Amino acid sequence: MPPQDRHPETETSPTGRVILGMLAFGKTTGYDIKQFVDSSTRHFWAASYGQIYPELKRLEEAGLITGREEPTGGRPRTVYELTDDGRRALHTWLASTTPPLYELRDEGMLKLFFSDTLPERRAENIRQMRERHELKLQQLKAIQPHAATGPLGPRMTLELGLGITQCFIDWCVQAERRLANDPEIN
Amino acid sequence: MPPQDRHPETETSPTGRVILGMLAFGKTTGYDIKQFVDSSTRHFWAASYGQIYPELKRLEEAGLITGREEPTGGRPRTVYELTDDGRRALHTWLASTTPPLYELRDEGMLKLFFSDTLPERRAENIRQMRERHELKLQQLKAIQPHAATGPLGPRMTLELGLGITQCFIDWCVQAERRLANDPEIN
């Protein structure tokens, strides 16, 4: 990821923006954010505790969020909220026209790209890719009912994720058929 | 990217594997590899000079490749080749069944996910995503004639890339239509 990725107008890191958005969504704690990310944005934007907790502190220092202690019994717990500045920063980002970052790293495709070095493994590589995406499809379908009643944004990204994944699988199936029908095409 | 990403059997980093593959493809220098990556694997696996040159040295130290000086006139130039160990490592990786890494970071989708926070920007966000992918489609189409005569692997990844990108664009067009027809769906 580019280091100059901090948004020029909001001065937050990419994951910082995820946190701002999640707080706008009514998420409360670092734990809460992490759970929700894992069941929603994970397929196009992941986040780990090691990123979330330090970032929450940075955002508070920057005055974009405020946290207050709200222990559940004896269990410590910090509940965060957007400040006015934080909401402004979120809106600025959402309205910005700087080209949005897009980054893909797909080792399956890399193997396929080099498959002429070891052609007898090509079909197996494609099968592996297909299975991976079939699993992903199942995971996306699992969160579908939960998203169906919510706001349009999450519904749309889920729909898009399903479409792309299905497209991927369809291509694999077709390619597997082509290789099976004509094993000599090398 | 996971730190434990170094392949258990080949002991190379992801980009190290790209380099091994590129050398098997007959690429010669760091510069040559970089040029080719930019016109082939870039859409699913990028690499920068800051990664390539140090990695070439590491791979040579590991005995997977050998370099010899082959200056063009007074211009220094190091030409690399796979060793037998290097080719073995490449084959081991291509034949490995460990689940291939897949990582996506799409800021456009992230904006769409949070678009209920600023619904009046939603259509614009989708338009932005579409334009980005239309540009990518053009770039992929530009390398198509160049790949058409080559080996199957690169042809397949290009085809897959085109398919996915087209799928993305189609979804955007459809979503834009839906929003235009019914601006109240929010």
Added chain:
DNA sequence: ACAATCATGTAAGGGGTTACATGATTTG
């Protein structure tokens, strides 16, 4: 002569993951 291309590299810094550590509370 100038620009584009060939060619190699380094330093600083960003963003991220994993693994580990700790402990309270709820549920079966």
Added chain:
DNA sequence: CAAATCATGTAACCCCTTACATGATTGT
């Protein structure tokens, strides 16, 4: 009472990008 869940955090490490620096050669 044990297991799962809620909850917070840190340290080590990795991978990668950008920006910078340098210089020769080729094409116009």
